[in-house]
Amino acid sequence: MNAPDTQTQNLASYNFAYLDEQTKRMIRRAILKGIAIPGYQVPFASREMPMPYGWGTGGVQVTAAIIGRDDVLKVIDQGADDTTNAVSIRAFFAKTAGVATTTSTPDASIIQTRHRIPETPLHAGQVLVYQVPIPEPLRFLEPRETETRKMHALEEYGLMHVKLYEDIARNGRIATTYAYPVKVEGRYVMDPSPTPKFDNPKMHQSEALQLFGAGREKRIYAIPPHTDVVSLDFEDHPFEIQHFDQPCALCGGEQVYLDEVVLDDHGGRMFVCSDTHHCESRRADGHRGALLGDEPGQDKEAMA
């Protein structure tokens, strides 16, 4: 399907979606292994990519390995399609793979993300690719890879519960707000990447395939569709997500994750959807938030 582009061969030519086919095969094997053992971190021979480590090289490699000519790609960062790094990665695939791109969540077959899961529920057949900086949920409790691998193998997760307990003892609550650890299919404790814990419930029994790529740390892991993903907690301190006191100031959306926008230097603040597609499509449907201004583009959208 992804045969090398022979027509465009010239001095500095690159394969479809940048990576050579051997590398893609190696990455697909790691992905398949990850799917077979949900939540388990599969080491893979991560390549140098033309963007820096820490800027999504793991996610980009996963996407490059699975993308085909008929795929439709959406890339978000902080939930937004128009943040600089999302723009850059989307442009990278538009250039190297020539695939169609979109900002619409339902229309995308592959969604690469950093720090958020879209508000619109994903459907079967979609793949959500996460960019992961530190794949090891135990890393900040134990810096050594040799130790953490052993802890996973022995299912020795006491340390993590002690950490969460200490949070409660010190702060009266679990003070982890993002990268909140989850247990996958009753076995592996997994880092959901630095998404806010607000998004954790969306991972549970998702219809979509969720793939996680950590380029610098050379790990891939996966959550197949319809898999149990449970956020760690205690009976007397159950897991809970963030709640916002007010709806989105632009689309009036509730039960969504909001970004705080500083309006002036007198403490003026507004809260708007972090998921830009969700916000835009709600506005297109006629929902209006308290502070929504008018711009020509939006009128057109609303009319269409």
Next chain:
Amino acid sequence: MYVAVKGGEAAIANAHRLLAARRRGDAQVPGLTLEQIAGQLSLAVDRVMGEGSLYDPELAALAIKQARGDLIEAVFLLRAYRTTLPRFGHSEPIDTGEMIVERRISAIYKDLPGGQLLGPTFDYTHRLLDPALAGDAPLEAPETGVDTGEKVTRVSDILGDEGLIEDDPVTDSKRPVADITRTPMEFPMQRDARLQTLARGDEGFLLALAYSTQRGYARSHPFAGEIRIGEVDVEVMIPELGFAVVIGRVKLTECQMVNQFQGSAKTPPQFTRGYGLVFGQAERKAMAMSLCDRALRAAELGEDITAPAQDEEFVLSHCDNVQSTGFVEHLKLPHYVDFQAELDLVRRMRAEHFASAAKADDETDVAKEAAE
């Protein structure tokens, strides 16, 4: 009223146009050629080839030009190109004993077979800025000698003949040689993978660690047994032919550090080795690498592991500057979703803090009143 901001795409394109202009500098001044960079900034080119793990002076010069002289950025450019190249196989072990040396010094013998050969070194120059170099004055041609054909024996072989130094580790020739570009890091790491990792490691990071071993953090009493710089043949075994064929020559810097070792129950006292091998002329890097290699052999030699330089996971996981710079600099990317979550938590915790402080104040007031 508020209208959400858009325009990342245009901003990126404009930033890159500005970058291109800044890179070029004053258009009245002729642009640098790759020949000038490769010929006159050759040590920068060597460093980029070494840490970029690709021996190609022309591409390294291009990378330096494209990176505006930022060598870590240049290393990154070269790596990102290298990774797309197909891997045909690996060379036969190079024989540094057969090196055509341009520089060769030993700090542990006054004179030795092959002699001391200073070569093009900064050593013994006085570091006085030379205004003459601001221009392009003609140079005196360097002195040349006649090849005497004398074999430049490796110092480690001289010591080895007497059994004073440990033998070169015997490697199982059936075991495939490690390739850190094709397999993820795994600890404990074998020496071949470790040396590959150190060879492309950041010069500054390894230099600081090497320095720390000299200042008592895992002291190994090192002597610079030998440093040699020169060209060696690269041979590749061609299975169809059944013999090795020379495919080219590379310039290398090799450092053999000789270190004290007290011996153990199993082995008599003898010197041990720390090894450094780097592309191009990169003496500081090769020396630092050899000190780090020796420090990292602590476990193998039954030494106590007490210092950062001996800690395999610490050193090898953090010596790659392409990885380090990427992750440190990724903090520039937006993190406002996570920050929002933290803001929310800190606000709530502060509110509770003040509420409980106020409550405590009220209680002491009540207690005071009661006491009065």
